Amino acid sequence: MKHIAESTVRRLSLYLRFLEDYRRQGLETISSGDLASLGGTTSAQVRKDLSFFGSFGTRGLGYSVSALSKRIREILGLEREWRVIIVGAGKIGAALAQYEGFGYRGFKIVGVYDVDQARIGQSLDGVIVKDQQELDGDLKSLKADIVLIAVPPEAAQPLVDRVTKAGIRGVLNFAPAPLHAPAGVTLRSVDMALELEILSYALAAKA
Amino acid sequence: MKHIAESTVRRLSLYLRFLEDYRRQGLETISSGDLASLGGTTSAQVRKDLSFFGSFGTRGLGYSVSALSKRIREILGLEREWRVIIVGAGKIGAALAQYEGFGYRGFKIVGVYDVDQARIGQSLDGVIVKDQQELDGDLKSLKADIVLIAVPPEAAQPLVDRVTKAGIRGVLNFAPAPLHAPAGVTLRSVDMALELEILSYALAAKA
C-alpha cells in the first residue's frame, strides 16, 4: 500500500463520526458533498481520500452509510479492541482514565500507574491505580497495545524507553517534551500549550 | 505578510521551547542544526521557517539564544498576556484550569464556568467556578481573549455561537464535535480520540 498522508487518516476518522451521526438519524446514504460540508473540506477531497483505499460509492447516489462505516473502521484498524495503559494518574491522567470517548471506539483502559503512594490504590472509573513498579510486568501480562503518557515532562523520555523496551509499539504523549522512540514505534504527542500558542499567533497576526 | 503554514508556526513554538532549555543551560548561541535535531527536523527546515520572518542569525556562529527567543515570542504574539476563560468544569476542564503549563507562557485563566450547581463555587487552583449564566457579561468585563471549550459535544456549537457573539476571536475546543465559527474567528480543536485513531491506523497498517 502506498503511503497515506496523516491528513487523510485524520479526515477518515472524522468521516466515521459523521457516518455514525447519519446512522443514528436513520439515514442510509451519504454523499461526498455531505461529508465535506460536515468536515469543512471539499467533496473532491473526500472522494480522493476514499479513493486511496478503493471505490465504495454508487454514482448518482453516494455512499452506503453502513458499508462505508464498516470499511473505514477496517482501514483505521478499529474492528479490534486496543488495550491502553495510562502512566501518570495526576490531573490529566485521571481525566483521560475516566473519559468515555475512548471506550466508545474500542480503546479499553486496562491499567493506570503512578509513583505517588497517595494515588496508588485510588479507583478511577473502575480501574485501580497501581504502582509504576508493576508497569513493566503488566505491559506484557495485560497485553497492552498502547501507552498514554501523562507524567511530568522530565519523566517522559525514560518512560518511552521503558515501555518500548517492553514491546509497546504505540505511544500517545501529553507531556510537553521532545521525545524520541526507536524505529517501528509510533509516537504521537498532544501538546495543549502549543495549540494555544498557535491560536496566539493567529490572533496576533490579525491585529 | 505572506501566509505562513500552520506547520511552520507549530515548529516555531517548539523552537522557542528549545531556546528556553538552552538559556536555562547558560548557552548563548544555537545553530539551525541544534534546533533541528531537538525538533526532529532538518536544519534547512529550521532556516526556512525563520527566513519567513527575517534573518536573525550570524553566519559561522548560529543564532543568539536570547535574541531569537525574543523574536519568536514577538512573532507568536507571546509578549502580551492572553486572558483565557474555560467553559465546563468537568474532568478535562478542571485539569486544564489547574494546568501550570498555560500560565508559564502568558496564558492566564481568568474564569471557569459550568451549569452544574454542584460544581459552581468550587475553587480550581484559585479560580472559583461560576455559573455559566454569568459568562456573557464576564467575557467583556474580564476582557477575555480566548475561550476553552470543555463541555459535552452537543453543547459545544451553541457555546461557540454565544462566545463569538460576545466578541471572542479565539476558541480552543476539546469536545469531539464538528464546529463552525464565523469568519475572523480562529477555532482550533484538540481531539484525543482522533489521535488514538490515528495511532490505531499506524499500528494496524504495520501488522
Place this chain on the structure above:
DNA sequence: CGGCGCTTGTGAATGATTTCACAAACTAAC
C-alpha cells in the same frame, strides 16, 4: 590581517497534497 572552517539565507528543484474538471455510471421519474 588573511585564510580556514563553519553556518546562514535563499533561489531552484523536488515532492506532497489539494483542487479542478469531466467522462462514466448509476438512480429515479415518466
Place this chain on the structure above:
DNA sequence: GTTAGTTTGTGAAATCATTCACAAGCGCCG
C-alpha cells in the same frame, strides 16, 4: 426504455511544503 439529473472516481493541473545545494558572511586562529 429513454432521458434528465446526480454523484462518483480519477487523471491532470495547480498549489503548497520540504529539501537541496551553494554563494556569501562571519568568527577565530595563526
